[in-house]
Amino acid sequence: MQKTMTLLAACLAIGTAAAAPADQDRYAPAREVVADIGRIVTPHGVQESFEVTLGGARQVVNVRGADRDNPILLFIHGGPGAVEMPVAWAFQRPWEDFFTVVQWDQRGAGRSYPLNDPKQLAPTLRPDRYRDDAIELIEQLRKRYGKRKVFVLGHSWGSIVGLKVAMVRPDLLYAYIGMGQVIDFRENERQGYAWVLDRARQDGNTTAVKELEALAPYPGDGAFDVEKTGTQRKWSIHYGGLAAGRDNADFYFHAPRLSPEYTPADIQAWDEGSGYTITTMFPQLAGVTFADVHRIDTPVVMLLGRQDHTTPSTIADAWMRQLHAPSKAVLWFEHSAHLPMIEEPGRVLQALVERVRPLANEAGR
Numbered sequence: 001m002q003k004t005m006t007l008l009a010a011c012l013a014i015g016t017a018a019a020a021p022a023d024q025d026r027y028a029p030a031r032e033v034v035a036d037i038g039r040i041v042t043p044h045g046v047q048e049s050f051e052v053t054l055g056g057a058r059q060v061v062n063v064r065g066a067d068r069d070n071p072i073l074l075f076i077h078g079g080p081g082a083v084e085m086p087v088a089w090a091f092q093r094p095w096e097d098f099f100t101v102v103q104w105d106q107r108g109a110g111r112s113y114p115l116n117d118p119k120q121l122a123p124t125l126r127p128d129r130y131r132d133d134a135i136e137l138i139e140q141l142r143k144r145y146g147k148r149k150v151f152v153l154g155h156s157w158g159s160i161v162g163l164k165v166a167m168v169r170p171d172l173l174y175a176y177i178g179m180g181q182v183i184d185f186r187e188n189e190r191q192g193y194a195w196v197l198d199r200a201r202q203d204g205n206t207t208a209v210k211e212l213e214a215l216a217p218y219p220g221d222g223a224f225d226v227e228k229t230g231t232q233r234k235w236s237i238h239y240g241g242l243a244a245g246r247d248n249a250d251f252y253f254h255a256p257r258l259s260p261e262y263t264p265a266d267i268q269a270w271d272e273g274s275g276y277t278i279t280t281m282f283p284q285l286a287g288v289t290f291a292d293v294h295r296i297d298t299p300v301v302m303l304l305g306r307q308d309h310t311t312p313s314t315i316a317d318a319w320m321r322q323l324h325a326p327s328k329a330v331l332w333f334e335h336s337a338h339l340p341m342i343e344e345p346g347r348v349l350q351a352l353v354e355r356v357r358p359l360a361n362e363a364g365r
Contacts, residue, residue, distance in 0.1 A: 078156025
């Protein structure tokens with residue numbers, strides 16, 4: 001478990017519940033309470049989980065909303081492998097009054113991991129395959145719920161997938177929303193490393209300085225080194241680069257323990273799938289860049305944590321200044337780092353309701 005946790009921290013986000021499945025049974029009564037509070041009871045609401053096949057791989061989708069007439073918002077989670085479905089209970093319920101929210105466990109991740117043979121799946125773990133999975137999923141959602149377009153919100157690694165969708169199929173989207181947006185992965189790592197090393201030196205943290213200096217040159221040329229990135233992320237989390245004002249992210253890592261959508265076995269699958277996807281995917285992400293993308297033919301909204309040093313927000317902000325799009329907006333969350341939906345949930349809800357949802361009305365549903 002600990003090795004996989006290190007690998008998870010190494011990637012663009014997040015982690016697992018960090019508890020053995022046997023320890024999870026004691027949370028069953030609490031999960032029942034959370035489930036009952038979050039139950040959709042409105043006459044025209046939707047609350048369902050189902051399996052889809054995308055690009056030949058079986059994958060799990062969860063859909064929740066108070067009114068089927070609301071526009072669909074597809075949340076594309078980070079990682080690779082850091083599923084959001086088991087954390088969504090902590091922030092998503094208010095969104096569901098305004099959107100039909102879709103959580104999707106990507107290939108090789110979370111509840112989708114046990115559904116496919118890892119050996120057969122491994123050659124397919126490429127960024128463009130995830131993009132195509134997302135497009136197939138959107139097409140299925142449109143048909144299932146009778147919608148013409150959807151919103152896509154990409155978080156962290158998911159922002160790579162989501163932005164790729166916006167580039168090739170803008171006709172499917174009311175808008176693309178980026179959170180923890182990746183623009184240039186290598187520059188992202190360079191800036192994040194420089195920041196945390198500077199913080200450690202200012203703090204007089206000799207242990208951190210020694211470990212971080214041993215990584216130099218970081219991230220270096222060629223493929224990324226997962227273990228090196230794990231060390232960088234460890235100290236970045238310690239100095240608040242993942243969650244502002246916190247020296248750890250336990251509040252987030254432990255949220256799946258209360259998730260009505262995840263059993264102890266699902267959490268174990270998440271842990272195993274995350275280690276699998278990260279070790280397979282992360283080294284190849286070194287070449288991911290959108291620096292030469294200057295036009296997106298759908299509205300683009302960025303929800304950026306001012307204190308995000310996991311995916312430094314200044315990079316996305318600079319990119320947005322040169323982007324041509326039907327409309328665009330950068331919305332800052334001053335007290336957030338990489339997790340605005342958890343760190344400033346009220347302000348994220350306000351942004352989605354006031355700045356994002358009206359774009360569906362303008363385009364027509």
